[in-house]
Amino acid sequence: MAHAHKLEIFRGLWKFKSNTQKIWGVLAFLTLVTAIEVVLGIYKPESLMHTWLDPMEGGFFATLYNIILSPFIYMKPLNLIFILLTIVKAYYITWDFMHMRDEKSSLRRAVVWTGVFLICYLIFILLQEGGYVFEVYNTDDALIKRDF
Amino acid sequence: MDTTVANTGTEGKTWGGGNRPLGASYGKLMMWFFIVSDALTFSGFLAAYGFSRFKFIGEWPIADEVFTHVPFFHGNYPMIYVAFMTFILIMSSVTMVLAVDAGHHMNKAKVTLYMFLTIIGGAIFVGSQAWEWATFIQGDYGAVQTKGGNILQFGEYVDVDGEQKFKRISIDDFAVPVADVRVEHERKNGLWFVDEAPLPEYSVNEIYKGLEANPNILVRNQIINEEGEKTVLSREESLKQIKENGQLVVKGANLVVNEYGTSLFADFFFFITGFHGFHVFSGVVINIIIFFNVVLGTYERRGSYEMVEKVGLYWHFVDLVWVFVFTFFYLV
Numbered sequence: 001m002a003h004a005h006k007l008e009i010f011r012g013l014w015k016f017k018s019n020t021q022k023i024w025g026v027l028a029f030l031t032l033v034t035a036i037e038v039v040l041g042i043y044k045p046e047s048l049m050h051t052w053l054d055p056m057e058g059g060f061f062a063t064l065y066n067i068i069l070s071p072f073i074y075m076k077p078l079n080l081i082f083i084l085l086t087i088v089k090a091y092y093i094t095w096d097f098m099h100m101r102d103e104k105s106s107l108r109r110a111v112v113w114t115g116v117f118l119i120c121y122l123i124f125i126l127l128q129e130g131g132y133v134f135e136v137y138n139t140d141d142a143l144i145k146r147d148f
Numbered sequence: 149m150d151t152t153v154a155n156t157g158t159e160g161k162t163w164g165g166g167n168r169p170l171g172a173s174y175g176k177l178m179m180w181f182f183i184v185s186d187a188l189t190f191s192g193f194l195a196a197y198g199f200s201r202f203k204f205i206g207e208w209p210i211a212d213e214v215f216t217h218v219p220f221f222h223g224n225y226p227m228i229y230v231a232f233m234t235f236i237l238i239m240s241s242v243t244m245v246l247a248v249d250a251g252h253h254m255n256k257a258k259v260t261l262y263m264f265l266t267i268i269g270g271a272i273f274v275g276s277q278a279w280e281w282a283t284f285i286q287g288d289y290g291a292v293q294t295k296g297g298n299i300l301q302f303g304e305y306v307d308v309d310g311e312q313k314f315k316r317i318s319i320d321d322f323a324v325p326v327a328d329v330r331v332e333h334e335r336k337n338g339l340w341f342v343d344e345a346p347l348p349e350y351s352v353n354e355i356y357k358g359l360e361a362n363p364n365i366l367v368r369n370q371i372i373n374e375e376g377e378k379t380v381l382s383r384e385e386s387l388k389q390i391k392e393n394g395q396l397v398v399k400g401a402n403l404v405v406n407e408y409g410t411s412l413f414a415d416f417f418f419f420i421t422g423f424h425g426f427h428v429f430s431g432v433v434i435n436i437i438i439f440f441n442v443v444l445g446t447y448e449r450r451g452s453y454e455m456v457e458k459v460g461l462y463w464h465f466v467d468l469v470w471v472f473v474f475t476f477f478y479l480v
Contacts, residue, residue: 019249027242031235038231041212041479049376079480086475090468097245097464099457107170111180119191126195130202138206 006101009092026096033085040078048078173454179461186427190469193423194476197416207298207370209409210378211478217283230478233276234470237428240269241467248460251453256442259456263439266463270432277425284417287400290319291407292355294393299409303380304364314380317365319397322358323350352394359390370409417477424473427466434459 007022008015009029016022040048053073056062066073071080095101100108136142170177201208212226219229247262292300303316330351335343359365367386371379381389398405406414438459447453 019252020246023242023245023249027238030238034231034234034238037475037479038227041227082475082479086471089471093241093464093468093471097241097467098461099248104171107172107177107180110170111184115184115187115191118188119195122188122191122195123198126199127202130199130205133203134205137203 005099009096022096026092030089030092033089037082037085040081044078048081049076051075052077175454175458176461179458183461183465186465187469190420190423190472193416193420194472197420197476200412200416204410204412206372207410208372209370209406209413210372210376214284214408214413215280215478216288219279227478229276229280230474233273233280234474236269236276237273237467237470240266240273241464243269244460244463248453248457251447251456254448254453256445256448259442259447259453260439263435263442263456267432267435267439270428270435270463274425274428274432277421277428281418281421284414285400285402287398287407288318289316289407290350290397290399292352292390292394293396293398293405294389295395296393297411298370298393299398299407300367300369300389300394301378301407302359302365302367304366305380314366314368314377319350319355319358319399322362322365323354324357324361326351326354326357348397349399350397352390352397355397356387356390356394359387420473421477424466424469427469431459431463431466435463 005019005022007017007019009022009026014025016025051073053069055066055073094112100111168174168177172180215230216224216226217229218225243262243265247259247266250258250262289301289303291302294300301316302319302322303314305312306315307313330347332347333342333344335341359367363383365386366380366383367389368378368380369389373379396405398407400407401411401414401417403411403415403418405411408414438455441447441455442453447455
């Protein structure tokens with residue numbers, strides 16, 4: 001039977017002769033990514049444990065700067081790396097194991113855009129609210145204090 | 149993909165699944181529908197976890213200190229076992245996709261073999277998760293819960309390669325038995341047929357006596373300091389905190405108390421990994437059903453192994469969710 005598998009990953013950098021070979025190639029890549037995550041998680045390099053940028057104070061443009069660069073300002077680089085690697089893994093699982101690469105682009109978009117949009121929205125709202133509650137508990141003039 | 153054609157008597161019936169709107173068959177499309185909605189369910193859970201974590205960002209338990217055990221090995225190995233579990237699940241995803249591929253070639257023997265390996269992988273994963281739960285529930289060192297519901301843990305400073313490291317000490321190693329412990333209320337005493345949950349192994353008083361007797365032991369609280377470690381209190385402060393605020397001795401974790409820190413952590417851990425584990429379990433059951441269908445030759449007669457592809461989609465989705473659970477519970 002003829003198969004419509006696309007037999008290359010990394011935008012054609014890595015080509016395969018058969019679908020089976022591609023599966024093993026993707027497995028090798030996913031294993032490598034997981035291994036990197038685990039090694040980073042165990043050793044936690046000191047240079048990745050503190051944020052690289054500080055938030056700017058005052059004014060509209062300072063706020064804009066803080067929002068645009070928020071992943072670098074408010075998140076440890078190590079955690080940012082973990083999240084990016086997770087999304088990379090998710091991409092290859094969906095594209096090659098679930099054969100999204102071989103589906104029509106309309107199906108691909110219906111699934112991916114819907115999910116990505118709603119999930120980003122949900123995460124933004126809930127994390128924003130969680131940060132706000134943290135502020136309520138922890139500012140200097142907070143009325144609610146930790147009770148031991 | 150056009151390569152698999154399922155002749156299930158729906159040809160030409162537009163509203164019966166007969167046409168293929170996005171080039172995918174009715175069954176596959178419906179599986180994608182389900183996956184999108186299930187993905188939203190899981191992201192709802194994970195976002196709720198993120199909400200609670202952001203709320204207590206200064207005192208959330210550090211995963212590396214919670215999940216440190218490997219079966220059959222003693223000692224401190226953070227991450228190793230869960231990395232193994234992740235690998236098992238990815239591996240079973242690979243055998244699943246190989247089964248789908250063999251199905252495209254109508255190779256019944258290979259589909260059977262790969263489906264079997266997938267089921268084994270899923271079973272190992274579920275078993276590992278059960279073990280992980282059991283270890284988490286059983287607990288490690290024990291701790292004292294304060295009146296405000298915070299957790300105080302115990303340890304001492306030891307010299308490791310010329311560096312002062314805080315090493316945890318189990319409450320079993322220093323608690324001093326005291327005679328005046330309250331007796332558990334049983335059904336046969338006092339108010340009839342009313343009993344209470346088993347009392348903790350130690351009373352706070354016993355822990356306090358033990359702490360007093362061992363000048364090397366210090367208390368640490370939940371607050372994460374500048375170095376990203378939990379705050380260790382001074383000796384005087386340690387004694388004071390246990391005496392004034394200690395209320396309950398806890399060991400292990402359940403939905404009410406959690407020796408590792410805020411009980412929300414345990415609640416979300418049980419809920420999210422439990423819900424994922426339930427997905428893996430149902431995935432294994434569905435895989436077994438499909439496996440027997442393959443063995444019986446159902447798909448051979450139907451002329452298409454598309455059913456394997458559909459259950460494969462579900463199985464990969466379970467793997468996909470685990471990748472995120474792994475990141476947000478164990479790494480970040």
